[in-house]
Amino acid sequence: xxGFSFNLLKTIDPRFRLGKLIFSRNKHEKILDTPNWFVxxxxxxxxxxxxxxxxxxxxxxxxxxxEHFLEAQPPPSTHFVxxxxxxxxxEDYLLFFDVRDSGKLQHISFNTDKFVSVVTDQGCRxxxxxxxxxxxxxxxxxxFASMADLISVKNPSLKRVKKSVDRTLNWLDETLEKTEExxxxxxxxxxxxxxxxxxxxxxxxxxxxxxxxxxxxxDLDMTSKERLDLMKISLNHLPKNKPxxxxxxxxxxxxxxxxxxDTSYPSEETSLGHGLTFLILENGIQNEQEKFINLWDNKxxxxxxxxxxxxxxxxxxxxxxxxKRPSYKTIINWVNTSWNAVDMGLIx
Numbered sequence: 203x204x205g206f207s208f209n210l211l212k213t214i215d216p217r218f219r220l221g222k223l224i225f226s227r228n229k230h231e232k233i234l235d236t237p238n239w240f241v242x243x244x245x246x247x248x249x250x251x252x253x254x255x256x257x258x259x260x261x262x263x264x265x266x267x268x269e270h271f272l273e274a275q276p277p278p279s280t281h282f283v284x285x286x287x288x289x290x291x292x293e294d295y296l297l298f299f300d301v302r303d304s305g306k307l308q309h310i311s312f313n314t315d316k317f318v319s320v321v322t323d324q325g326c327r328x329x330x331x332x333x334x335x336x337x338x339x340x341x342x343x344x345x346f347a348s349m350a351d352l353i354s355v356k357n358p359s360l361k362r363v364k365k366s367v368d369r370t371l372n373w374l375d376e377t378l379e380k381t382e383e384x385x386x387x388x389x390x391x392x393x394x395x396x397x398x399x400x401x402x403x404x405x406x407x408x409x410x411x412x413x414x415x416x417x418x419x420x421d422l423d424m425t426s427k428e429r430l431d432l433m434k435i436s437l438n439h440l441p442k443n444k445p446x447x448x449x450x451x452x453x454x455x456x457x458x459x460x461x462x463x464d465t466s467y468p469s470e471e472t473s474l475g476h477g478l479t480f481l482i483l484e485n486g487i488q489n490e491q492e493k494f495i496n497l498w499d500n501k502x503x504x505x506x507x508x509x510x511x512x513x514x515x516x517x518x519x520x521x522x523x524x525x526k527r528p529s530y531k532t533i534i535n536w537v538n539t540s541w542n543a544v545d546m547g548l549i550x
Contacts, residue, residue, distance in 0.1 A: 205231075206344065206386045206413060208445045208461075217437075217459040223445055225296050225344055227287075232262055232296070236445065236461040240265035240298045242305055242469045246290040250472050253291065263296040265464055267303045268337065273324040276337065286341035298388075299338060299346035300416070301329060304449040305466025313351050315369060331373045335380045342385060347416045347447070348374040350390035356423050363394045367403045374410055386413035388447060391436045395424070400432060404439035415440055417460070419450030426451075434458050 205226040212220040223234040241248055241264045248256055248264070266286065271277040282289045287297060301318060310319040310326055317328040331349050338346050351369040353362065370392045381387055389412035393400030407415065417436055419429045433451065437459050440446065448460040471478060475498035495502075 208236075208414065208443070210443055213442070213459075217457060219442075219459055219461055221445070221461060223296075223462075227294060227296065227344070230294075234262050234296065234462075237463070238263070238461070239463045239465050240304075240447070242464055242466045243267070245270045246286070246292065249469050261295070263298060263462075264292060265298045265300065265304055266290075266343065268299060268301050268329070268334070269303050269320040269322060272320055272327045272329070273322045275327060276333070280337055280340045286343055289341075296345070297343040298447070299341065299343045301334060301347070301349055302352065303466075304418075304464040305470060310354060313369070315372075318349055318351065331376045332380070335377050338385060339380075339382045342382075345386045345388055345413065347388045347390055348377045348412075350392055350416075350418070352392070352418060353394050358394060360396060360399075363392075363396045363399050366392050366394065367399050367406075370403070371406050374407065374412070378411060388412060388414040388416050388445075390416045390418065391440070392418075393436065395432060397432075397435055400435045401439055404436040408440050412444070414445040414447065416447045416449070417451075419448065430458055433460075 205224070207224045208221060209224065210219060210221045214220070219236065221236040223236055223238070225232055225234070241261050243249070243264050243266055246264075246266055248261075251259070268277075271279055279286070279289050286299075287293045287295070290297075301320060303321075310321055313319055317330045320327050320329055329349070334349050348370070350373070351366040353366055358366075370390055374387075374389050377387055389407040389410055391400070391403050391407050393403040404415075417433055419433060424432075430451065433448065437446065445461045446459065447462045447464075449464050449466075451460060451463065468478065471494065475496055476494040477497050478494050
């Protein structure tokens with residue numbers, strides 16, 4: 203079991219939030235400064251990084267997906283005594299669990315009042331709320347998201363969206379009732395593209411005894427601006443003193459009050475062999491260079507130069523050629539401008 207608390211320290215301009223998520227693991231207290239991220243994993247391993255590589259990176263929290271373990275039911279990992287931290291050899295990290303993959307929402311057959319469908323390497327599987335909570339009680343993660351009825355079809359009817367909200371709230375109630383003490387539950391806010399249902403979902407979820415909230419933008423087939431506008435509707439009805447996790451938003455989520463993100467985008471780019479190199483200057487203008495390089499290009503077989511020259515980088519960032527701490531307004535400007543450099547084909 204782990205201790206858990208969230209302190210909101212400051213809000214800026216006006217939704218940029220600075221906070222601290224405090225948790226204890228192995229009798230040691232750790233602090234996750236927010237905004238921050240849950241590192242994306244596959245079967246509990248960070249893609250493209252070996253465990254010793256991971257230890258050299260300032261990472262404190264990982265996102266784990268139950269969907270990746272469900273080829274067999276119950277998952278063989280549930281037979282391991284000692285919890286998921288010990289099973290994955292991640293005892294020093296905060297582990298956040300969810301049912302579906304935070305990097306993609308594959309179209310599946312359907313959900314019902316009794317189960318949610320998930321996609322595995324061996325085909326579609328069904329997970330009931332009772333099974334999900336039982337697995338979480340065995341795994342004993344620090345935090346997990348309640349089960350949600352996410353809609354994977356385009357242009358759903360109002361009736362379907364209402365049913366999604368009702369199911370998600372019913373599953374949340376069952377989850378809160380059966381989750382063992384010491385495991386913290388984040389409620390999932392739904393409502394798809396219906397404003398009134400997003401408000402209802404946010405208000406009803408906030409009225410439950412949840413430790414935080416999850417907003418999933420992967421089920422919204424629209425532009426990033428439209429997605430952010432819908433998220434704002436939900437956020438306006440959530441309490442400020444609890445953390446918010448978001449999928450499918452990326453850095454612009456900082457400007458609407460998101461505290462923690464998933465890192466599925468850079469993981470996907472790495473899988474494609476892309477090294478991201480875009481650079482945003484202090485005045486918010488991107489320098490003229492490639493936004494990414496193709497690391498699989500044959501010309502890099504014998505090219506061992508750094509991707510970016512550090513000395514030149516400093517000169518571009520500051521007029522005095524010295525590194526300085528940017529202001530919060532500058533950071534927000536970077537975030538807003540840098541979104542244009544992202545490959546939207548991977549996000550939408």
